[in-house]
Structure formats: structure tokens, C-alpha cells
């Protein structure tokens with residue numbers, strides 16, 4: 001579908017404004033060409049005097065023979081025309097620009113809201129910077145088009161029609177000659193446009209690439225500095241920026257040719273009017289007044305067509321941008337939000353995985369997982385990195401859908417539940433929690449302005465965060481910088497934990513939530529977690545086994561399968577992978593293991 005059609009489809013509820021704006025543009029153009037007609041009338045008055053056009057009874061009107069009165073009428077008409085032109089210029093400007101503002105606001109918001117709802121898999125193939133450039137620059141480009149471009153297109157079209165009408169009324173033969181270049185100009189513009197469209201698509205893609213690279217590098221500045229790869233990265237940016245420059249150069253080569261080519265076509269029309277019109281006037285086939293009107297009108301008709309070059313340029317640029325924005329808005333949401341209402345206050349927290357298999361791409365990450373995690377229990381997942389522990393949690397949060405099998409919460413398949421209800425029932429501390437550039441208290445109370453400072457502090461205490469927060473320059477009011485970068489890794493983890501605790505969810509998921517804190521703090525967090533996890537299902541993923549030794553059940557994962565399960569004691573007694581790992585981490589020796597001295601312990 002054509003981008004403009006998509007945009008109009010999207011802006012259906014603004015249809016009235018579009019029509020009004022178009023009407024104002026048309027009326028303004030009508031007033032705009034009338035002064036040229038008045039010049040002709042003025043010439044007619046001074047040349048023909050009492051036999052002028054105004055002295056005749058045209059359409060039952062005028063019939064003013066007195067030249068002074070004719071001039072007064074001319075003056076009056078002039079004032080009305082200029083007044084009307086100004087008024088409608090104000091009105092169309094107000095309408096188009098208002099429309100541009102409303103649409104850019106709505107489209108940006110809609111596109112952002114839509115992006116938020118797209119499934120995680122979508123983002124794996126997208127670059128953040130590119131999405132940023134669509135939500136920002138491309139939406140702005142559409143705004144610029146509605147600000148001025150739409151009106152320009154309408155007015156060029158209107159002046160062509162209106163001026164042609166005057167031409168034909170005054171001197172049809174001359175009209176044919178002067179208007180001869182118009183189809184040529186229109187065809188030429190169309191020809192150029194067709195060549196410009198793919199070039200501007202390339203420009204927008206290249207702009208997205210630059211934006212994506214800049215975004216990526218600005219986020220990774222610490223690594224760039226640490227590896228002293230400033231020159232290498234600058235080279236990458238240079239290449240990307242050069243891609244943008246080259247894409248633009250290809251578009252410029254075409255778009256720059258439009259104006260000169262159109263001017264040549266106009267030249268022929270203008271020369272024809274001057275010479276042939278003069279000839280007709282000299283041979284009394286055209287009045288002097290009409291001749292002057294036509295000479296001026298040729299200017300009015302043909303010169304704006306040079307503006308077609310700019311309009312065509314802006315039009316193509318905008319269509320490429322609109323296509324990208326509408327592409328986002330119309331991307332189907334693979335994991336829908338709708339489903340059965342399931343308020344977290346009524347959730348017990350019974351979690352089940354039934355024969356769940358999953359693959360991110362081709363390679364299967366989880367094989368046939370069957371798990372029952374009873375409400376109120378604390379279960380742990382351990383195992384080597386990449387064994388699929390986090391993936392299991394992502395399936396529970398429905399970031400991804402299983403390839404086969406199903407996940408249930410309180411006996412309800414999670415894909416039947418309202419997605420936000422499901423996620424509200426789960427407090428999730430991920431390996432990389434998103435902290436925003438707000439103060440500490442707002443980060444803990446995240447998204448709920450009604451939470452009291454006392455509640456925030458209680459959660460912070462449970463997460464062993466209160467002490468370090470109290471030492472910050474402004475305590476709970478200290479701003480923590482973008483992504484919380486003014487805090488240490490362990491401090492960020494504790495804020496994330498406090499945030500999840502404050503949510504008071506029936507299911508709490510801690511994915512490596514205390515990996516960056518020291519042993520002493522971890523022990524303290526463990527103690528408060530014992531209180532916190534009471535009465536809720538708690539899923540803990542940890543590499544440090546001491547973190548999970550008190551769990552009701554520990555699952556050991558290996559390459560997407562659960563290979564051991566049981567309490568800490570049971571797993572030690574089984575003396576398999578878990579027991580070996582425990583010994584490795586704690587330095588305990590198994591019975592019969594030789595000591596450093598070579599003697600059995």
C-alpha cells in the first residue's frame with residue numbers, strides 16, 4: 001500500500017481537519033492569483049477608459065463608466081483580495097501545522113506503545129538506534145511534510161487549474177501554446193520522483209544505521225576506552241556516516257537536476273506567451289490588459305512549478321519516512337496482551353512446566369521440561385552457564401512462547417491469561433535490571449506514585465539497601481544517573497531487589513540477584529529473604545550454591561535438561577554433579593579424597 005494511503009488510513013479521525021485545511025489552501029490560492037487579474041484590469045482602465053472591462057455590464061454587474069469610480073472599485077477589490085488571501089493563509093497554516101503536531105504526537109506515541117508490546121524476539125533482530133531514528137527523525141520528517149509540503153502540493157495543483165481557466169477564458173489559442181510545457185513538467189517530475197523514491201529509502205536506512213551505531217557506541221564508552229579502541233570505533237562510525245553521505249549523494253544527483261530541467265520547460269512556455277501574445281496584441285486579437293494579465297499569469301503558473309522540485313524532494317523523503325513509521329505501527333504483536341483477568345491478589349503461586357521444549361532459533365535450548373513448583377515454596381535452579389535457567393524464567397514471564405508443552409500458573413495455562421496480570425503476579429529481578437535516571441526512592445517504587453516513603457524504606461531494608469542509601473548525598477532523593485551508573489553493581493542489584501520486594505508478588509524470581517554483592521551482604525540478604533519469601537513461590541537462579549542451599553528443592557540443569565533434583569542434603573548424598581560443584585566452591589573434600597599431603601582425609 002502507498003505510504004500516503006497508509007497515513008490517511010491511520011489519520012482517519014482527522015479527516016475533517018484534512019478537508020478543512022485543503023479548503024483553506026484552495027481559497028488562499030484563489031485569492032493569491034487575483035492580484036494579477038487586477039493588474040490587467042488596471043491596465044485596461046487606463047488604456048480603455050470609459051470602454052474598459054469594468055464599464056461593461058458583465059454578468060449584470062459593474063457598468064461603472066466613470067474611470068475614477070472604476071479605480072476606487074479596483075482599490076476596494078484589491079483590499080478585499082489581499083485581506084482574504086492573508087486570512088486564509090493564516091487559517092491553512094493553523095490547520096496544517098496543527099494537524100502536523102497532532103499527528104506526530106499521536107503517531108510517535110502509538111508507535112512507541114506498539115513497540116513496547118512487541119515480543120522480545122522482535123528486538124533480537126532490531127537495533128535500538130534504528131528504532132530510535134524511526135520514532136524520532138522519521139516521525140519528524142512526516143511532521144515537516146504536513147507542515148508545508150502538503151499545502152505546497154495542493155497549491156501548485158490549484159494554481160495550475162485556476163490559471164489555465166483564466167488563460168482559456170481570455171485567449172484559448174495562446175493558452176494552448178503557453179500551457180504546452182505543463183504536461184511535460186508534470187511528466188518530468190513524476191519521472192524524477194520514481195527515481196528518487198528508492199534513493200530516499202536508502203537514505204533513511206543509512207540514517208538508521210548511523211543512529212544505531214552511535215547509540216551502541218555511546219552505551220559502550222567504558223569498554224571502548226578500556227580497550228583503547230577509540231580509533232577503531234571512530235573508523236566504524238566514519239564508514240557508517242559515509243554510507244549516509246553516499247546515499248544522500250545518490251539522491252542529490254537526481255533531485256538537483258529537477259529544477260534546471262523544469263526551468264527549461266518553463267522557459268519555452270514563457271517565451272511563447274511573450275512572443276505569440278505580443279504578436280496577437282499587435283494584431284488586435286488580444287487586448288493590452290489581457291496581454292499583461294497573461295504575461296503575469298504565466299509567471300504565476302509556471303514558476304511555482306519549479307517549486308515542484310522541492311515538493312517532490314520533500315514528498316519522497318517523507319514517504320520513505322512514513323513507510324518506516326507505519327511499518328512499526330502495523331507489525332503484528334505475536335504474543336497478545338489480551339486474556340483472562342487474573343488479579344495478583346488472588347494468585348496462590350503454583351507454577352508448573354508441562355513437557356516444555358523451546359528453541360531461540362534452530363538449536364533447542366530446553367528439552368521436554370516437566371516441573372511442579374508448589375505455591376509458597378522456594379526452589380532453586382543451578383547449573384553451568386548457558387544451560388537454560390534464565391530461559392525457563394523467560395517462558396514463565398511469557399517473553400517467549402514454548403515450541404511445545406505449556407506453562408501453568410495456579411493451574412491456568414499462562415497463554416490464556418491477561419499478559420500484564422500474569423507479569424504483575426511475578427516479581428522479577430533480572431541479571432540486568434533497568435534502572436532509570438530518577439532518584440533512589442522513585443526507582444524502588446517504580447511505576448507507582450502512590451507508594452509511601454515508609455514502604456520504600458521497608459523494602460530497601462529487606463534488600464539490605466537501606467544502609468548504603470542513607471549514606472548517599474541526598475539519601476533516597478539521590479539521582480542515580482542513566483541506567484543507575486552512579487551506583488556500584490551490588491548496589492544496583494539491591495535496588496532491583498527492593499523494587500521486586502515492594503511489589504509484594506505471589507511469585508518472586510531472582511535471576512542471579514545477589515551475584516555482585518559481597519558474602520556478608522549476601523548472608524544478610526539471605527536472612528531477610530527468608531522472611532520475604534514466606535508465603536510466596538520463590539524461584540532463585542544462582543551460581544553461588546551457598547545462596548540456594550536452604551531451598552525446598554534445587555534443580556540442576558545441564559544443556560537444557562533437568563539432570564538432578566532434591567534438597568541440598570539429598571543432592572550431596574547423591575554425590576553427583578551438584579556435590580562435586582559444592583565441594584569445588586566450598587573447598588570441602590569428599591571422603592577418601594587425597595589431601596595435599598597425599599594422605600586420605
Ligand SMILES: Nc1ncnc2c1ncn2[C@@H]1O[C@H](COP(=O)(O)OP(=O)(O)OP(=O)(O)O)[C@@H](O)[C@H]1O
Nearest residue numbers: 124360361365383384385386387388389390391392
Ligand atoms: N535471545 C537469544 N537468542 C538466541 N539464543 C539465546 C538467546 N538467549 C539465550 N540464548 C542461548 O540459550 C542458551 C540458554 O541461555 P540462558 O540464558 O537460559 O542460560 P543460563 O542457564 O541462564 O546461563 P547463565 O547462567 O550464564 O545466565 C544459551 O546457549 C544462550 O546462548
